[in-house]
Amino acid sequence: xxxxxxxxxxxxxxxxxxxxxxxxxxxxxxxxxxxxxxxxxxxxxxxxxxxxxxxxxxxxxxxxxxxxxxxxxxxxxxxxxxxxxxxxxxxxxxxxxxxxxxxxxxxxxx
Amino acid sequence: xxxxxxxxxxxxxxxxxxxxxxxxxxxxxxxxxxxxxxxxxxxxxxxxxxxxxxxxxxxxxxxxxxxxxxxxxxxxxxxxxxxxxxxxxxxxxxxxxxxxxxxxxxxxxxxxxxx
Numbered sequence: 001x002x003x004x005x006x007x008x009x010x011x012x013x014x015x016x017x018x019x020x021x022x023x024x025x026x027x028x029x030x031x032x033x034x035x036x037x038x039x040x041x042x043x044x045x046x047x048x049x050x051x052x053x054x055x056x057x058x059x060x061x062x063x064x065x066x067x068x069x070x071x072x073x074x075x076x077x078x079x080x081x082x083x084x085x086x087x088x089x090x091x092x093x094x095x096x097x098x099x100x101x102x103x104x105x106x107x108x109x110x
Numbered sequence: 111x112x113x114x115x116x117x118x119x120x121x122x123x124x125x126x127x128x129x130x131x132x133x134x135x136x137x138x139x140x141x142x143x144x145x146x147x148x149x150x151x152x153x154x155x156x157x158x159x160x161x162x163x164x165x166x167x168x169x170x171x172x173x174x175x176x177x178x179x180x181x182x183x184x185x186x187x188x189x190x191x192x193x194x195x196x197x198x199x200x201x202x203x204x205x206x207x208x209x210x211x212x213x214x215x216x217x218x219x220x221x222x223x224x225x
Contacts, residue, residue, distance in 0.1 A: 032210045043112065043200060044153075046213030089153070093209050096166035098143070100153040 002026055004092045006101035013080050014109050020076045021104040023090030027071035032093040035064055035075055038103065039086045047075075047088075080108040113137065114203050114217035122223045128189040131220045135182055135203030141165065142184040143204070143214060144176055148197040159184055160207040191224045198222075 005024045013019045025033065032051045036044040048057040053068040061078045077084055087103040113136035123129055135142050144156040146169075155168035159178035170176075173191075178184040188195060198221050202214040 031208070034209075034213065043216035043218050044202075045112070046215065049211060049213050051210055091153075096158070096209070097168050098155040098209065100155070102152040 002092065002094065002099045004090065004099045004101040006088075006090060006104050008104060009102070010105040010107070012107045012109060015080060015082060017080050017108075018076065018078045019080055019106065020074050021088060021106075023073045023075070023092075023101055025071050025073075025090075025092040025099075026094070027069060029094045030068045030071075030092075031095065033066060033073050034091040034093065034098070035073070036089040036091065037086045038089055044089060075104075077106070080106070082108045082110050084108050112215040112217065114201060114215050116199075116201055116217035116220050118220060119218065120221050120223075122225065123191060124225055125191055125193060127191050127224075128187065129191065129222065131186040131188070131199055131201075131222070133184045133186070133201035133203075133217055135184070135201075136215050139203035139205050139215070140182065141204040141207055141209075141214075142178055142182070143202045143209075144170075144184070144186050145200045145202065146197045147200065147219075148194070153200070156186070158209075165207055188222070193224050196222055196224045 035047040038044040050066040055066040089103045091100045115134045140161045156170040158166040176186045200219045202216045204214045206212045
């Protein structure tokens with residue numbers, strides 16, 4: 001079983017702060033990395049699918065970078081808002097199997 | 111609303127029983143993925159079907175099986191249920207077969223409780 005680690009496990013920030021968290025994965029046999037946003041009592045919602053080393057993706061105030069050689073991806077949120085409060089999950093695809101991290105729980109305090 | 115539907119929403123059953131969970135993918139999506147989320151674990155990939163054929167297998171127990179029908183809906187069959195099978199079961203759909211290029215859309219999940 002592969003290890004996909006996310007850090008920190010949880011994070012509390014003030015509204016307006018910018019924040020970032022990390023997804024670490026094996027650097028070999030990389031196929032893709034998916035980021036999801038998962039609000040309580042809802043289902044995961046796709047943010048980004050990243051496939052190439054050096055990829056940078058952006059959606060509104062959220063962006064992500066990918067380093068497949070060293071096995072990590074960063075997710076950035078600029079100017080956090082209370083509605084950004086959720087768990088952010090990454091999923092590493094190798095071969096044809098997905099391995100999920102345990103997520104970073106973000107709470108944005110108004 | 112992701113466009114992926116799952117039924118039932120909740121299921122309560124006894125140990126040793128068999129249940130079937132159903133998933134209808136988004137219109138146009140050919141891939142269906144099944145995931146399990148237990149209390150003490152993150153999301154675990156179980157199995158993927160693409161256009162009716164099994165495409166990938168993850169940590170799926172032998173007591174579990176799945177299939178995808180010609181209309182692309184999928185069913186996950188869980189048999190000889192044990193207490194530890196209590197979990198939230200998600201299905202997700204995607205347009206491609208590899209998972210490399212397209213996002214997955216998750217259904218609302220089926221919460222299974224085994225008593």
